[in-house]
Amino acid sequence: MSDLPDWLVPIRDGARTIRGEELSRFLPPPGSDARPGAVLMLFGEGPAGPDLLFTERAHDMRSHPGQISFPGGSIDAGDESPVAAALREAQEETGLDPAGVEVLASLPQLWLPPSNFAVTPVLGWWREECRVGVVDPAEVHAVLRVPLEELLDPAHRVTVTHPGGYSSPGFLIGPDKDLILWGFTAGLVNQLFEHVGLTRPWDTSVRRTLPSYMLGVRED
Numbered sequence: 001m002s003d004l005p006d007w008l009v010p011i012r013d014g015a016r017t018i019r020g021e022e023l024s025r026f027l028p029p030p031g032s033d034a035r036p037g038a039v040l041m042l043f044g045e046g047p048a049g050p051d052l053l054f055t056e057r058a059h060d061m062r063s064h065p066g067q068i069s070f071p072g073g074s075i076d077a078g079d080e081s082p083v084a085a086a087l088r089e090a091q092e093e094t095g096l097d098p099a100g101v102e103v104l105a106s107l108p109q110l111w112l113p114p115s116n117f118a119v120t121p122v123l124g125w126w127r128e129e130c131r132v133g134v135v136d137p138a139e140v141h142a143v144l145r146v147p148l149e150e151l152l153d154p155a156h157r158v159t160v161t162h163p164g165g166y167s168s169p170g171f172l173i174g175p176d177k178d179l180i181l182w183g184f185t186a187g188l189v190n191q192l193f194e195h196v197g198l199t200r201p202w203d204t205s206v207r208r209t210l211p212s213y214m215l216g217v218r219e220d
Helices: 006-017 082-094 148-152 183-195
Strands: 035-046 049-057 072-074 101-106 110-112 117-126 140-147 157-161 167-173 179-181 207-209
Touching (some): 006 101, 006 183, 035 082, 035 140, 035 183, 049 148, 082 101, 082 117, 110 183, 140 148, 140 167, 148 183, 167 207
Antiparallel strands (some): 101 117, 110 117, 157 167, 167 179
């Protein structure tokens, strides 16, 4: 294994010590029949400095259209572990070469009640980078490398509100900062960064509503 960059060491250490209740109030209940899943939190050293890899789901998908998320999905019968599932899904969605990823930690399993998924976030270091991009446009609209500096900038922090009344910490990302990272993925980023002391004070009163395409509403 390669030496980690200094900026990643506290993130790795934090991922190894954080408890499930520090990440989310939704944990798989005892005896849960939740479907197991895994996502890959892949940290790299991009052109603009340290970054995280995200995907933007296709805008016409039936569930969660346009959602910004980590590569990931269900753990299949052929997957040996959540780590194997996260790497496989990342390869299928972005073309990532798993051989270039150094797995650093598996975070506690978290529960997504609406879809009844029990998700294991897998933290990795992109030790040997490769070209990534959209593999299947029917599933992924875009692949994004978002600099940590942009995620931590208070100017890009917002509270995102859903018409159903739910709200969560969010991030404005993308070249024009017109993409909204929110929900489960944003909460995971927010809580991990908070745990390792990276979060900077930001104005939680700045609110954004989700665009219609993320709600499955078509505008003709």
